[in-house]
Amino acid sequence: MHSVRPEEKATDGFAPNGGLTSTPAFLDAALTMLRQAGYEFLSLDEALQRIRSGRAGERPFAVFTLDDGYRDNQVHALPVFAKHDCPFLVYAAPGFVDASTEMWWLALERMIAEGAGVLEAGGVRAELDGSATAKWAAWGKLAPAVQGLPEHEQRQWTREQSRRFCIDLPQMCRDLIMSWDELRALASHPLATIGAHTLNHFALSRLSENEARAEIVESGRRLEQELQQPVRHFAYPYGNVGHAGARDFRLCAEAGYASAVTTRMGAVYPEHAGHVHGLPRVMVSSKYAEPRWLKVLASGLPGRMSNLGRRLNVA
Ligand SMILES: [Zn+2]
Structure with a gap:
């Protein structure tokens, strides 16, 4: 997910980035529905342990992540996650927090x-x-x-x-993105984890290896300095094929991140234990206005279809 806030309709309906927004009511309904369907809500660290354990027959799990560090995550999403006792992870880009990077x-x-x-x-x-x-x-x-x-x-x-x-x-950044103080406050919440999302929100595949490495390493380092806690997880900006690839997965592993997530659509399987720096996700927004669509997405089926039946898409 990205932004979570009540719907504001543009008077003429022009809202081309609306697909990046979910409403708190949608999130609430989605969490209720997934819980009823038997899903466990795990932190990403717990999920990594689960993937590595390779145990079959457990209940399915879901991990919630939000990209870019929108202030509304703290205002509107946190209360819903807290109501459902659901851990969540926010991937922040220091350039947005510093208001030095262009949205x-x-x-x-x-x-x-x-x-x-x-x-x-x-x-x-x-x-x-x-x-x-x-x-x-x-x-x-x-x-x-x-x-x-x-x-x-x-x-x-x-x-x-x-x-x-x-x-x-x-x-624009100051209006929409959490300040360092707000990010520190969120990071101290027991359900919240903060991950890195590069310094400048660049598509890493389009950068030289040195520049990509600097974006990966320095964003985590800066967040650790500001938050005074380890930053163990990373998300690739844009995150699809063409935005992040095998070289970038390697750079994240070399940088010491415990995981890195793409936006390649799919569910996670025990096979991902060897590919934790190229994990798939399912993009959620209110465009799936019916939370039941989330159950379909979470089933992994649409991901399997887009990956031609394969569980892994990590090339
Ligand atoms: Zn992003």
């Missing part, structure tokens, strides 16, 4: 939502006339174009265009 996907949404005129990125051009139709068309063209830019160019583009549209990128 480009939200900046692009705001440019398109507020702007009129022409936007160009990576050779793609979109004209905005204020209509919802033009906004969705612009998002459909520009989001992949901006995501496709090399990481440093993408951020340069975001800074330049944000100046043009008077979007305050550091303020």
